[in-house]
Amino acid sequence: MKNKKLLFLLFTIHYSLFTIHCLYSQQGGKFVFTQLSYSGNWDTRPTAWDRISEFLTISTSVKSVQERRIVTIPDEELFWSPFLVITGDSDFEKFSDDEIKIIVKYIQCGGMIFIDDSSGKKGSGFDKSIRDMVIKISPDNPLERIPASDAMLKSFYLLQNISGRVITNRYLAGCKIGERYSIIYSQNDLLGVWEKDNLGNYIYPCDEKQRWEAKKMTINIIMYALTGTYKSDAIHLPFIKSKLK
Amino acid sequence: MTKGNPCGMKKISYLLRITAFILIIFLIIQPKKKIYRVRNTPTVAVLIDYSQSMQNIFGKNNFSKLKKKIISEIPESSKINPVFFKFSEELNNISADEIEKLTAKGLRTDIIGTLEKINKEFLGKELDAVILFSDGNQNVEKSADEVIKEFSELDIPVIAVVPQTALSQKNISIKKIDVPDVVFRNVRVGLSVKINTYGFVGKKISVYLKSENTVLQSKSLDIVNSGNTNVDFDITPQIAGQINYSIEIPTYSGEQNIYDNKKKFVLDVEPEKIRVLYLCGQPSFNYSFLRNTLKNDPNIELVSFVILRNPENIVPVSDSELSLIPFPVEDIFSKEIFNFDLLILDNFNYSRFPISYQHLTNIKNFITVNGKSLLIISGEIPLSVYQNTPVAELLPVIPAPEIISKKFRLIALSGEHGILKLAGDESSNNYIWKGMPELDSINVSSIGEKSVVLAKGEKSNYPVITIAEKGKGRVMCITTSSLWRLALGSENPYNYVRIIGQSVKWLTNAASIKQVVIFAKKSYNINDTASLKIHVKDEYFKPVSNASVQLEVASPDGLKEGIEVFPEMESGEYGASVELHSSGEYKIYVIAYDKKRFLGSDKNSFTVFNVSRESEDTNINEQFMKEIADKTAGKFFAVDNFNVEKSDIKPKIRKSDVLYEINIWDKAPIYFILIFLFAVEWFLRRKSGLL
Numbered sequence: 001m002k003n004k005k006l007l008f009l010l011f012t013i014h015y016s017l018f019t020i021h022c023l024y025s026q027q028g029g030k031f032v033f034t035q036l037s038y039s040g041n042w043d044t045r046p047t048a049w050d051r052i053s054e055f056l057t058i059s060t061s062v063k064s065v066q067e068r069r070i071v072t073i074p075d076e077e078l079f080w081s082p083f084l085v086i087t088g089d090s091d092f093e094k095f096s097d098d099e100i101k102i103i104v105k106y107i108q109c110g111g112m113i114f115i116d117d118s119s120g121k122k123g124s125g126f127d128k129s130i131r132d133m134v135i136k137i138s139p140d141n142p143l144e145r146i147p148a149s150d151a152m153l154k155s156f157y158l159l160q161n162i163s164g165r166v167i168t169n170r171y172l173a174g175c176k177i178g179e180r181y182s183i184i185y186s187q188n189d190l191l192g193v194w195e196k197d198n199l200g201n202y203i204y205p206c207d208e209k210q211r212w213e214a215k216k217m218t219i220n221i222i223m224y225a226l227t228g229t230y231k232s233d234a235i236h237l238p239f240i241k242s243k244l245k
Numbered sequence: 246m247t248k249g250n251p252c253g254m255k256k257i258s259y260l261l262r263i264t265a266f267i268l269i270i271f272l273i274i275q276p277k278k279k280i281y282r283v284r285n286t287p288t289v290a291v292l293i294d295y296s297q298s299m300q301n302i303f304g305k306n307n308f309s310k311l312k313k314k315i316i317s318e319i320p321e322s323s324k325i326n327p328v329f330f331k332f333s334e335e336l337n338n339i340s341a342d343e344i345e346k347l348t349a350k351g352l353r354t355d356i357i358g359t360l361e362k363i364n365k366e367f368l369g370k371e372l373d374a375v376i377l378f379s380d381g382n383q384n385v386e387k388s389a390d391e392v393i394k395e396f397s398e399l400d401i402p403v404i405a406v407v408p409q410t411a412l413s414q415k416n417i418s419i420k421k422i423d424v425p426d427v428v429f430r431n432v433r434v435g436l437s438v439k440i441n442t443y444g445f446v447g448k449k450i451s452v453y454l455k456s457e458n459t460v461l462q463s464k465s466l467d468i469v470n471s472g473n474t475n476v477d478f479d480i481t482p483q484i485a486g487q488i489n490y491s492i493e494i495p496t497y498s499g500e501q502n503i504y505d506n507k508k509k510f511v512l513d514v515e516p517e518k519i520r521v522l523y524l525c526g527q528p529s530f531n532y533s534f535l536r537n538t539l540k541n542d543p544n545i546e547l548v549s550f551v552i553l554r555n556p557e558n559i560v561p562v563s564d565s566e567l568s569l570i571p572f573p574v575e576d577i578f579s580k581e582i583f584n585f586d587l588l589i590l591d592n593f594n595y596s597r598f599p600i601s602y603q604h605l606t607n608i609k610n611f612i613t614v615n616g617k618s619l620l621i622i623s624g625e626i627p628l629s630v631y632q633n634t635p636v637a638e639l640l641p642v643i644p645a646p647e648i649i650s651k652k653f654r655l656i657a658l659s660g661e662h663g664i665l666k667l668a669g670d671e672s673s674n675n676y677i678w679k680g681m682p683e684l685d686s687i688n689v690s691s692i693g694e695k696s697v698v699l700a701k702g703e704k705s706n707y708p709v710i711t712i713a714e715k716g717k718g719r720v721m722c723i724t725t726s727s728l729w730r731l732a733l734g735s736e737n738p739y740n741y742v743r744i745i746g747q748s749v750k751w752l753t754n755a756a757s758i759k760q761v762v763i764f765a766k767k768s769y770n771i772n773d774t775a776s777l778k779i780h781v782k783d784e785y786f787k788p789v790s791n792a793s794v795q796l797e798v799a800s801p802d803g804l805k806e807g808i809e810v811f812p813e814m815e816s817g818e819y820g821a822s823v824e825l826h827s828s829g830e831y832k833i834y835v836i837a838y839d840k841k842r843f844l845g846s847d848k849n850s851f852t853v854f855n856v857s858r859e860s861e862d863t864n865i866n867e868q869f870m871k872e873i874a875d876k877t878a879g880k881f882f883a884v885d886n887f888n889v890e891k892s893d894i895k896p897k898i899r900k901s902d903v904l905y906e907i908n909i910w911d912k913a914p915i916y917f918i919l920i921f922l923f924a925v926e927w928f929l930r931r932k933s934g935l936l
Contacts, residue, residue: 029726
């Protein structure tokens, strides 16, 4: 009986390692949607990436890993993931000092964090917890409104409004480190617009135009993570200006 | 009571009052009369240039004649009170008796420094004039203006005496070539050449600017007067690096010295901002990290194109809602490419675009013929897509289509190469490389001909970073799209920044993007002092204050010596001086640390010619001597015409010469006059009935 249990345990470990190995060995130059697992309600939009991935592949040249990657802060895999998503809808236990140090290092080494408040409410518990965390991560570059002229709003689609499942803010906030925003914060439940049930129906009701704008914003954020301020380069400006006319 | 003319009386009364008022003012300001000490003989500093050039001009006998002239003319003169000095680099007191034994052996001539020292020597003492015996060949670099101005303001005339009028020597010499300290490629630079001529008035001479024996420009110069003339040249260096030039004048009949008709100089040409064209086949983390690094480098001007959408992608919106711009294939590959220094092809599949064979040939020519550079990065698109194209001939590796999707560790095979060097010493460098994070996925390839593998994948042994020189240009190949891991996965993200920066530097052969750079002139004469400048910057090219800078100089005999580096002069700028007592090639090495963090190293070299400054120029610089005399209200003489009488040196009256002062206001008659004025005025008014 003991041997059987041991065998099962070994099989489980081996299978897990094999799965992890396959998952990460596929990365190559592909985009990986990595989500942070933490002590609070972190997985509020579990199927969003499946939809985003599909749309991203159809509409852009971005090559992505289909499965989302879930990491905790101490995981080594965090440093294989230059784009980290944090979602939630309620307050959560504060990150320890060591965890904050890891996130600071992650940002300093070139990582980007996208935070999405799924509650869609101003001053939510999640919002308070996130703002406490961001002050610790980036004391010198606090959250600020991302201007409508920023490259993020034209990294693929030309956007003039900030949308989401709900319009809590007409703007995105961010911490600018160097020439780009390394932390992007949406309070509009951007990922909520992607969620569908098994029959393919949207789970969260939303005006369709608003939904479409939010989807475009999501794609732009991913493009921004992959191309930075590319669309602010001088060569693009005359084209973009004429299109915006 | 009889009254006089009241109007006339009134006028007299006013006059008396005004006079009295003026006298009161006079008393208030308490005037003094200074009585000066009367000096009949002025104190004169007699400066005798005993540098070698004084003998080179005339020969030993003539220098003796000069000394005799000084001895006969000055010590015996009752008109002046002389204080004798000899000078070359240093200034020393001598007695009149020592003049006869004086030999012309000084190694340098520093007239300006000598005048400065004389000024200090006589500070607070009497000095009425300076008699300067010299050929005027100042060969220690100093600015004359300030010193001459100071003598002029102190009212000390300098009597300039040259050993002989210059007209007796027939010669053409290149005195000096002025070039800017920093010269950039493709930027026009002006050169100013100072030419000294004697005995060629009315002639026309040719001046050539040459590079490696090729005449670049020539100018014709009409000699109107003997002395110095400037000729200007404009050049636009086309390539970066050290370029040898020379200014040459043909030898004309009767020239005393034919060796000074040619002067060599070296320009250290820096590339202007390095222009990088980055073409990327798809948005990726590799693009994001590399772009961000290049964009943050102030030495780089980046133009990038990343393909955001392929023809098979479907976007359910009109084109006007997208920020996409057309990929200008024809413009880029036919014209614009040649305006860049470095082309980066990242995961770029040329076959997806209307890129013709000719376009690919242009890429090849861009490297091999134009001497530019290529960084090619593979990923999902293997480099094998370029097989049988002109680009394949540029690749330092022979690519295969396979991709190994496994994590691997990078092994630095040439850690000491400029691209991979991350620390000052080998062991520290090896330690850093051993600690580098794992990468992911490698494109299979084997090393190409005449290529160097700098880093390979552990276990698989496939090249990962490979370099090669192709024709006039350079190529680097990276066969993984996960190099960004060196930033995100590393303890020190600057290692990635440094590797990219060093790669660009190597590819474009650019000195300007070095973090640590040592500057020195390219040539010196023996016994010169080399002034070295060191610039220290961090990974983001911000100047570093309080860096630890170690400098080592290897003399021509191979002996190495540590040299003290002066504290920071300006932000991020350090300096050092080296005395050059041997001829040959000196090599200089510098390493800089910020605390214990290695910032970079650099090396440079210069040549010391066994030509003393004194024998380099054997003409009299009459113009300079006249300038000193004119600006200080002194006089200029050739030694044969010189005598103390003609010099018209007079003792000056100085503040310090005041013997005593007389207080004029303190004298009784002044007060009597005042009382008298008031009394008369009172009397007149009374008489006129005005009281």
